[in-house]
Amino acid sequence: MSTIKVKYFAGIREQFGKAGEDVPAAGLQTAADVWRRVSPVPPPANLLVAVNQEYGALDSAVQAGDEVAFFPPVTGG
Amino acid sequence: MAIRVQAGAFDPWQELADHEAAQAGSVAGKAGGAAVFVGSLRDFNQGRAVSAMALEHYPGMTEAYLEMISREARSRWDLLDTLVIHRHGPLSPGEPIVLVAAWSVHRADAFAACRYLIDELKTRAPFWKREQTPDGARWVQPDRS
Numbered sequence: 001m002s003t004i005k006v007k008y009f010a011g012i013r014e015q016f017g018k019a020g021e022d023v024p025a026a027g028l029q030t031a032a033d034v035w036r037r038v039s040p041v042p043p044p045a046n047l048l049v050a051v052n053q054e055y056g057a058l059d060s061a062v063q064a065g066d067e068v069a070f071f072p073p074v075t076g077g
Numbered sequence: 078m079a080i081r082v083q084a085g086a087f088d089p090w091q092e093l094a095d096h097e098a099a100q101a102g103s104v105a106g107k108a109g110g111a112a113v114f115v116g117s118l119r120d121f122n123q124g125r126a127v128s129a130m131a132l133e134h135y136p137g138m139t140e141a142y143l144e145m146i147s148r149e150a151r152s153r154w155d156l157l158d159t160l161v162i163h164r165h166g167p168l169s170p171g172e173p174i175v176l177v178a179a180w181s182v183h184r185a186d187a188f189a190a191c192r193y194l195i196d197e198l199k200t201r202a203p204f205w206k207r208e209q210t211p212d213g214a215r216w217v218q219p220d221r222s
Contacts, residue, residue: 010133010205011216053138055201069135069203073219076134076163076204077116077175077195 001065004028006038009071012047025064032058034068046073078151078159080143082134084166089115089176096160096178104157110184112191114177120170122217125210127170134165135203146197150179153193154186161194165204 007020016038023037031049035058043058050069051060062068079096093113097105120127147159158180168174175198179190206217 007135009135009203010207050135050138050203053135053141069138071135071203072205072216074201074203075206075217075219076132076139076202077199 002026003064004034004062005067006034007067007069009069011072012070025062025066028062030058031056031060031062031068034062035070043070044072047071048073078144078147080140080147080161082136082139082143082163082165084164086172087162087164087176089113089162089173092160092162092176093178096158100158100180104180107182108157108180108187109182110187111178111180112184112187114175114191114195115173116175116195117173118168118170122208125208125212125215127208127210129170129209130168131207131209131214132165132168132174133205133207134163138203139163139165142202143198146194146202149197150190150193154179154181154190155183156181156186156190159190159194161198163198163202163204 002025003022004025005022008016028034035043048071049056052067118130143161156179160178162176164174177191177194179187181187207214
């Protein structure tokens with residue numbers, strides 16, 4: 001597999017207008033690189049990041065086959 | 078230790094009764110205390126009446142996160158059992174959203190673990206509430222109280 005699966009939730013999903021997309025992994029080393037690939041605007045200051053369903057950060061390393069999710073602060077419970 | 082994320086409504090008190098009936102012999106008769114928290118949808122929030130709610134979640138990560146905090150609670154306190162149930166999907170005011178329960182030999186561990194589980198869940202579990210108000214639908218903002 002040579003792609004990264006990107007997922008969006010809640011308000012971030014509304015901004016992108018879709019629940020997710022696959023992007024080619026070539027050249028992408030961090031979650032920040034993934035964001036720059038999918039968005040022309042900088043990430044919001046309170047953006048949360050998960051890599052393979054575990055919390056990470058924009059500087060988390062990513063590789064082909066990973067799942068990267070971007071979402072706003074959570075409100076469960 | 079059990080966790081469940083589901084779309085359907087649940088009766089937290091029936092879930093507790095069912096769970097206790099099924100507890101292994103290592104728990105039944107050994108637990109001096111059971112601490113329970115039930116969170117339900119209020120009909121008023123942040124200045125507006127709430128008529129309905131849609132609860133979004135991250136399938137896969139929600140379950141993994143609830144399992145992780147349950148394991149963490151059991152490593153921090155001397156517990157016999159834990160139970161976490163959380164809904165997603167459409168909800169109406171008055172309906173339970175989340176059940177957290179912890180069983181221990183003595184009450185201190187059960188109280189502390191129950192508080193830890195609900196606080197951690199509210200801080201980091203990947204759920205997002207969208208509430209329906211007279212002014213339209215809006216995403217609930219995190220409450221840091």
